[in-house]
Amino acid sequence: MPNFAQSLKQEISRIARKEVRKDIAALRKASTAYRSEIASLKRAVKDLSAQLRSAQKAVARSTPAAAEEEPTRRPGRKRTFNAERLKAKRQSFGMSQAQMAQLLGISSLSLWKWESGQVTPRASMLERYFVAMSMGKRKAWKALETT
Known part of the structure; x- marks a missing residue:
């Protein structure tokens, strides 16, 4: 009888491993898809950050015309x-x-x-x-x- 119980336990654990393997495969596939999506989003954020920096530089270059209207201040003097x-x-x-x-x-x-x-x-x-x-x-x- 103890042999029967041991065989039953082994069979249950084998079936459980088989079921878990299916679930893990699906999770690995999803995880891989998420990682690639995250990587593409990081690239997009990096590109957008570069565009933002270049736009800010362009705006900074175009604002000296407005700065010419402002009277010159003494250097080191803080406006309050x-x-x-x-x-x-x-x-x-x-x-x-x-x-x-x-x-x-x-x-x-x-x-x-x-x-x-x-x-x-x-x-x-x-x-x-x-x-x-x-x-x-x-x-x-x-x-x-x-x-």
């Missing part, structure tokens, strides 16, 4: 926001807060908060501030009329 300077500039332009806000492309409430020092502009808005601070009175009024 100053609420008092903004208010003084608005008053030197002879503009109301609403007009200056329109020139900057912001709301009157935002300009009031900037001028009162309650809030500082976001980094995305600082460039508009610097452009406005570099303008002269005529240029500012002309820009306000066109907006």
Whole structure:
């Protein structure tokens, strides 16, 4: 009788190995397909990154025309926001807060908060501030009329 039990165990393990082999073959095939797909996606990402870098370089080359309009700054000097300077500039332009806000492309409430020092502009808005601070009175009024 013990021989029968041992034979049964051997047969069960043989059949189990056979079934597992089928499943493993399917998994290996899928794994190979996934690896090749991942490799192709990595190549595509690498190509797109190269295209992005070249596009950024092209944009950087085309922006010096805009940089020529910007007045030259002293080297090593960091531009910063100053609420008092903004208010003084608005008053030197002879503009109301609403007009200056329109020139900057912001709301009157935002300009009031900037001028009162309650809030500082976001980094995305600082460039508009610097452009406005570099303008002269005529240029500012002309820009306000066109907006």
